[in-house]
Amino acid sequence: xxxxxxxxxxxxxxxxxxxxxxxxxxxxxxxxxxxxxxxxxxxxxxxxxxxxxxxxxxxxxxxxxxxxxxxxxxxxxxxxxxxxxxxxxxxxxxxxxxxxxxxxxxxxxxxxxxxxxxxxxxxxxxxxxxxxxxxxxxxxxxxxxxxxxxxxxxxxxxxxxxxxxxxxxxxxxxxxxx
Numbered sequence: 001x002x003x004x005x006x007x008x009x010x011x012x013x014x015x016x017x018x019x020x021x022x023x024x025x026x027x028x029x030x031x032x033x034x035x036x037x038x039x040x041x042x043x044x045x046x047x048x049x050x051x052x053x054x055x056x057x058x059x060x061x062x063x064x065x066x067x068x069x070x071x072x073x074x075x076x077x078x079x080x081x082x083x084x085x086x087x088x089x090x091x092x093x094x095x096x097x098x099x100x101x102x103x104x105x106x107x108x109x110x111x112x113x114x115x116x117x118x119x120x121x122x123x124x125x126x127x128x129x130x131x132x133x134x135x136x137x138x139x140x141x142x143x144x145x146x147x148x149x150x151x152x153x154x155x156x157x158x159x160x161x162x163x164x165x166x167x168x169x170x171x172x173x174x175x176x177x178x
Contacts, residue, residue, distance in 0.1 A: 064088060064091055064092060065091070065092055065093075065094040065096060065097065066092060066094060066096060066097040066100050066103045067092050067103075068100075068102060068103050068106060068107075070085075070088050070089055070091075070092050071089065071092060071103065071106050071107045071110050072106075073085060074086075074088075074089040074110050074114065075110045075113070078110075078113060078114060078117060078118075079117070081114070081118065081121075083121060083124070083125060086114065086118065086121055086122060086125045087125045087128060087131070089107075089110070089111075089114065090122070090125055090126055090128075090131045090136065091130055091131060092107060093107065093111075093131075093132050093135045093136050093139065094132055094135060095132070095135060097135075104144070105144050105145070107139070108139050108142075108143060108144040108145065109144065109145045109147070109148065111136070111139055111140070112140075112143060112145070112148040112150075112153055115140075115153050115156065115157070115170075116149075116152055116153045116156045117156075119153075119156040119157045119159070119160050120160040120162065123157075123160060123162050123163075123166055123167065123170070124162075126166065126170075127163075127166055133169070137169060137170070137173040138173070140170060140173040140174050140177075141173045141174070141176040141177050142177060143177060150174050150177060153174060154171060154174050154175070157170055157171055157174070158171070
């Protein structure tokens with residue numbers, strides 16, 4: 001912008017006097033000021049839009065808590081499951097699900113199946129933002145179904161190489177029920 005002013009001044013000096021230069025400078029700075037204010041308004045509008053989108057995402061996420069449809073989808077796709085679905089499934093676990101008996105029993109059973117078949121991928125997703133690890137550890141410490149073979153799940157977890165801290169938490173939770 002400094003070069004623009006020098007160029008304008010030179011041109012004006014050649015054609016007009018200094019008072020015209022001042023007038024043109026006022027016009028240029030006024031336009032620049034308007035653009036700055038306009039851009040600031042756009043930024044505030046964009047910020048409001050981002051806030052609105054974040055609120056929508058959070059409300060959608062809250063609906064996913066205790067969502068038995070996600071548990072069903074997880075079980076149906078357990079042999080060929082995506083990381084996104086593993087995350088969504090783990091995300092469904094929440095303290096507020098305690099009163100939902102159907103969800104509690106079904107999600108507990110699917111959790112053990114998923115952990116037995118895909119231990120590494122479960123561990124990779126279990127530490128992501130939004131996953132309630134304490135609730136999941138409590139589920140592992142209290143298997144509901146008699147079909148669950150805790151020893152097989154323990155073997156699956158012990159075969160993976162991962163951060164020892166999370167692996168130890170899972171193993172400790174599974175051993176609590178023995």
